Amino acid sequence: MTLMRRRGPFTRLGIAGLLAVAAVGCSQKPPVDRNKEVFADFSKRVDTYATLQQRLADSVGPLDPKMSQNEIAARSSKLANAIIAARQGAREGDIFTPEVSTIMATIIKEEYSRRPQRILETRGDAQQELKDERPSFEPQVNQVYPTGAPLATFPASLLPLLPQLPKQVEYRIVTTNLLLRDIEANVIVDVMRNAVPQEKLP
Amino acid sequence: MKTPSRIVLAILACTCTVSLAAQTIALPNRKGSEKFVVMGDAGTGDKEQYAVAATITKVHTLFPFTFAIMLGDNLYGGERPQDFANKFELPYKSLLDDKVEFNAALGNHDDPNQRFYKPFNMGGERYRTYKKGNIRFFILDSNYLDPDQVKWLEKELSASGSDWKIAYFHHPLYTTASRGPELENRKILEPLFVKYGVDVVFSGHEHIYERMWPQKGIQYFTAGGAAKLNQGDTHPGDLTEVGFATDRSFMIVEVAGDTMFYQAISGAGNTIDKGLLARHLGPDTKTVTASPGAAASTVGPVVLPAASTSPGVVAAGTAPANTTSVKPTPKKKVVVKKSRTVTRKPKKTTTTTTRTPPKPKPKPTPAKTPATKPDSGQVAHL
Numbered sequence: 045m046t047l048m049r050r051r052g053p054f055t056r057l058g059i060a061g062l063l064a065v066a067a068v069g070c071s072q073k074p075p076v077d078r079n080k081e082v083f084a085d086f087s088k089r090v091d092t093y094a095t096l097q098q099r100l101a102d103s104v105g106p107l108d109p110k111m112s113q114n115e116i117a118a119r120s121s122k123l124a125n126a127i128i129a130a131r132q133g134a135r136e137g138d139i140f141t142p143e144v145s146t147i148m149a150t151i152i153k154e155e156y157s158r159r160p161q162r163i164l165e166t167r168g169d170a171q172q173e174l175k176d177e178r179p180s181f182e183p184q185v186n187q188v189y190p191t192g193a194p195l196a197t198f199p200a201s202l203l204p205l206l207p208q209l210p211k212q213v214e215y216r217i218v219t220t221n222l223l224l225r226d227i228e229a230n231v232i233v234d235v236m237r238n239a240v241p242q243e244k245l246p
Numbered sequence: 247m248k249t250p251s252r253i254v255l256a257i258l259a260c261t262c263t264v265s266l267a268a269q270t271i272a273l274p275n276r277k278g279s280e281k282f283v284v285m286g287d288a289g290t291g292d293k294e295q296y297a298v299a300a301t302i303t304k305v306h307t308l309f310p311f312t313f314a315i316m317l318g319d320n321l322y323g324g325e326r327p328q329d330f331a332n333k334f335e336l337p338y339k340s341l342l343d344d345k346v347e348f349n350a351a352l353g354n355h356d357d358p359n360q361r362f363y364k365p366f367n368m369g370g371e372r373y374r375t376y377k378k379g380n381i382r383f384f385i386l387d388s389n390y391l392d393p394d395q396v397k398w399l400e401k402e403l404s405a406s407g408s409d410w411k412i413a414y415f416h417h418p419l420y421t422t423a424s425r426g427p428e429l430e431n432r433k434i435l436e437p438l439f440v441k442y443g444v445d446v447v448f449s450g451h452e453h454i455y456e457r458m459w460p461q462k463g464i465q466y467f468t469a470g471g472a473a474k475l476n477q478g479d480t481h482p483g484d485l486t487e488v489g490f491a492t493d494r495s496f497m498i499v500e501v502a503g504d505t506m507f508y509q510a511i512s513g514a515g516n517t518i519d520k521g522l523l524a525r526h527l528g529p530d531t532k533t534v535t536a537s538p539g540a541a542a543s544t545v546g547p548v549v550l551p552a553a554s555t556s557p558g559v560v561a562a563g564t565a566p567a568n569t570t571s572v573k574p575t576p577k578k579k580v581v582v583k584k585s586r587t588v589t590r591k592p593k594k595t596t597t598t599t600t601r602t603p604p605k606p607k608p609k610p611t612p613a614k615t616p617a618t619k620p621d622s623g624q625v626a627h628l
Contacts, residue, residue: 048265060395086361106369109364109369109370110364111362111364112327113327113330114327116359116362116363117325117326117327120359129498132442159430177354177355191323191324191325191326192323194354194355195355195356195357195358195389196354197354197356197388197389197390197417197428198389198390198391199548200391200428200430200433200434201430201433203391203392203393204389204392204393208393208394212356214286214390227358227359228359230357230359233338
């Protein structure tokens, strides 16, 4: 009090103002983790798909370990048709919404920038080998992933950075696109365009 | 029968005889040991796959392995039911008829639904573990190494009390082939392999044969040439001790107690590489006390001479360095490699294996003798 009494009126006002600002700041809610919120929405959308897939999978019958390859193939095809029929109105971005796409694209870009460039020899057939193991079709929602196309190895260091998926679906990369792929039905569930930096492709 | 047909048949018969005669099994072929074949990138369905499959079948008559490990790319291209027949069931029909059990890993050309294909014995899982004798195998899906899989692997490795820990998966962590090693996978897997004492790792993907210098105490093999071939795509040196890329190839392996014997064989039936490993070898110099019992049960003399016996084999280091000789007589000092020494102590029933901390990999000395040299004739003929 002695100190306050010694100061002038402007100093007192300044201190009071600072205290007021601090008090307002403390009473405000902590800043919301925007990414967490967007990822939660993404996970909810994926879970909705997984629930639908599970229902359809149950309707076509379980995968019996005693099944022949013909039966497994027939079941997979039946499940794919059921999914495509049930999601006729599905559009690109239904699950990879613009919000989550922006965040994921940043994560992927940052992660790729840390990846070492592979030192490749100029041997002609090595380049061909690399091309052969990269799928190069134009992916579409509700498309059956082409059977002859390879599944490009997904960067192991990227997987822990992306939201975890239910067991029915997985991430895959086709050229510069990030896909959600139904594993059992081999159907493309959603596509995120230009997710992978073009210059990082071999 | 017309004369030209007879000539063709005669030539075919001669070819078969020569091919069969060229095969020598350099493994002990002991009773009760675990015997298996290693093949990678096999599922093309083309004549090369069938030719290698025929060689494997012939080898099976001499060396009755009971199971096969497949290193991925089990089916290239289409995966219709007829593809499973043409690219797997027909080429390996004889082995399947003989109840050889196939245990497949997934490659980047494989639909993960292959895990439901019964003859691949994947039990519906992308990654799994199984035990054969004193070996615990860990099959990984290196195509999609998600956090769940890594967590699972650590749990299984830590719980494994098996003598031998062998991991296999499609993408090599070490290779000198042009496409290069899968560095991201290495960053994740290698620390676990080292921590929990994985002994051997088999991979495919590269269509060649390679045996690397041990890395952090682990022996890596690349064996992805069971149908496809990347001609000349191996570069022995600091990383690869033996490489072979002039013909298709596969491996046969025998584990007897604390010793693993391996032999790499070309599509034509020639021996590419052979040797033995003691469990938990360090990265280079190692003294292992091996069980005399393991050697005493040998069916015949086991002599594994120089690694290179087939044209096209490129080996790093001096030729004597690859010399591997094991004889069943006790008190014999067995030179495994130039840097490994196995000393047998008689009257000892247990095997003591010491694991030393990782050291820098050995620098191979320049070859003083031609890398390819004929079979010395010391191979055990069965």
